[in-house]
Amino acid sequence: MRLYEESTTTYALALGKDAALVGVELIKLGRAQALCGELALAHQTYTRGLDIVRRHFGPDGAPVAEGLTCLGALLVQRLELDAAVAALQEALRIRRLADPQDPQLAYLYQKTAEACAMKREPQAEAYFLLAIEAYHTNAKTEPVQRTYASDVLDDLGLFYVDFQHYDKAERCFKQALDLRLELLGDHHATVAYSYSNFALLYLLREALEDCERMARAALELYAKTARTNTLAQADVYTVLGQCLHKKKAHAAALESLEKALNHRRLHGESAEQAVAESLNYIARVLLAMRRVGRAAAHVREARRIAFRLNQLLTEALRAEIEKTERMLPPLEEWTAADHAEAGDPPSPLPDPNAEAPKEASEKESPGPPG
Template sequence: PFDEPGDSVQEVWRKINEDTPLHPAQQLTMMTGEQAEAIALARQSRLKPLIRTLSEDLDAIIMKAISRDRERRYESVTAFYDDLDALLEHKPVAAQQQDFTYLAGKFIRRHIGLAIASSLLLTALAVGLVAWSGEAKRANQEAARASREAQQANQALEESRELVNFMVTLFGSTAKESGAPERMTTEEMLNLGAARIQNTETMDPLSRARLQSLLGEVYFKLFMENEAEQMVQQALATRIDLLGEEHVLVADSKGQLGAIYANEMRIDEAEPLLLEAMATAQGATTQDLEVIASIWEALGNLYWVQVRHDEARDALERALEIRQVKMGRTDEFALAAALSSLGVLHMELEEFARAEPYLEQAAEIRVRRLGNSIDTAKTLHNLAEAENQIGRMSDSAAHYRQAFEVYAAVEGREDGEALRALDGLMRAFTRAGRYEEGLLVGQRALEIRERRYGPDSEELIQNLVSMGINQGYTGDLDAARLQLERALSLANRYLPPTSRNTGAVQDALAWLAWQEGNYEEALERHQALL
């Protein structure tokens, strides 16, 4: 899991003891497309199914086998073999959490015919019992409703399969037609795909609208608002024409469009459109909780940027309630986003104690479901900041360290966010009185910054100040003086005397002078700050 030739023995030993190894699927996704496809081909598979396979039971088995925690590793080679054997026979493996959903899924996969027959038998018995109880009319109504829902589910499943197959064919053929698929950018691929969707005359109009809606969402997530708006407008026009103004899919498209307008700060257009979408979604004959939750989230974000914090909090809490309670946590990725949004809002309002539980839940989901990703790192970083503010220094330090490791795995150790996580870890150690540990972290951050920015960069100033303070607390006043004087030299070179960073350096030097017994210098520096 630590394949980095050129590292010294000491560095390899440190990684084994300190760094979290990448999961198998993560290692595959971090490779170049050509490398990953070659590995998939060698295993007589395609890339996405191989990643999915590596992300399930096999992932849990491997991570259990190489865990640094002896209590979490397999007790014996036999136990390891038994789990591999269970994997091949689609039986539950000991490395996974043995909850009902997991065990039921394994049973159904092994006995799919029996599961279907049992389901049909139970349904028949349930209907028979209801009729036997004298509620035949209601039973017939329920049966009709169940039949309609089953038909809708089958239709949705068939539509999803059709759309997935179309998308695979679409982008595969589009890439080939481009003449140079290996050099195509994401934007070029999406634009060619959008044109092909528009020009495919045999496609059902509602299927085309759904694909346009999906492409609009992808464009939006890539900050390509003009293309996103065009796709969603086309989907909206088709849905209104074929389904009427009051259909839930029309509300979905209006909600998407409102979110795009809000992101472009077209407030006067965004708010009425989102309110109209909400009224349609809540009044539709067939309600879609996902659509309603998404519109509440778009409204919450709109109110947030307008500094209407009470309304933003209310809207985001409504969305969270739908996802957490009414939808039963069925979409954990969307649930994590909802939790994170509320946590960050409370942090912005300096309500750190209220932010912490939201961020803790979001971090748990993202660590478990996303692994090493930017969203995971940001959530861990925000959680560490909240814990720092409420005095939970041990938890804060652990989450700063975890955030750094994830940032480093995704973006590299010299990434700016990774360095800020290290700065946070040093502050947490300082506040907890763990000055020696703070110094070690500060030295590590300083070495990375010197490699990235050079030894005379403005980027070193805050790092040097933090290290000087830690050295002062350990009693090494001479070393502290050297660090702070170096920080002051850089501040004088790059910053005006009234800047915040220059003031921080002067304040730290005044504190150090007081520790040294140089009270006159301390007084002069404090007076200069005033």
């Protein structure tokens, strides 16, 4: 990032702050800032760079398409999805106008599909399919691009899962796994990701034995190939925990879900929604174990997190949290231990062996009004 800062400053001093080369360099600097997690700063840098390159290259210039591509990907990260789709579609228009076979179209189709899928828009399917086709076309001259197609196939499969099109999802997951086994072998971390997706599919189909088998295979392979990829492992532990919950192996389910929660907490704000999801699943298991207080504490924290995040992206999670809350028994049925575990101890319960206060015991109950 420092190198791009220095080069941008050098060009600005030598050529003027509004020179074309400064605009191009600003877009490169913005990309470096985004990679370093400086998303707000990167947004400002992209905007400045785009203003300059539009003036020099016109609205259809290649540097404009590059800047819009970077900006669109950044906006997806920031969950500004409407603006992201608009930027990416404009970049697509420019590149297709210049060259309908531009290899960069594959990535643009993929990012546009991701943004549309996050909004649960049906047009995401078309963009995913265009991306897969484009990556296969690119692979004729650059074979490694077939592996990129496998990533898009997984994303398309998960999109189908979201709409309960399980047969279509299975075909996508199988194609992705076959590509990975062919190109990367059976001891690659992305194969573990394929196993994880199959585990999710089997969970939703209630094929619990197959789900557990695939989840454990994914965890075993991650342990060998990508031990540091804790977020991916957390997803598998989450699926495995739900599977074990359905099999009524509650202690094992709780252990698995707590591992997922611990992994997700390590990633801070970037995994907040996943943390809320884990808390809600744990609450369900605790309710099955009659640990009402702990369940209430977990679902309360899940609500605190989920209901301050983007409403569009957490709509389904919010509904699941509210469902868990309805599963809690009425407060009057809670024990003192339940209240203590929930973190809100009740008023002391009366001691049945204690003597009544003297003034109350000597006072006669009033009779009916005369």
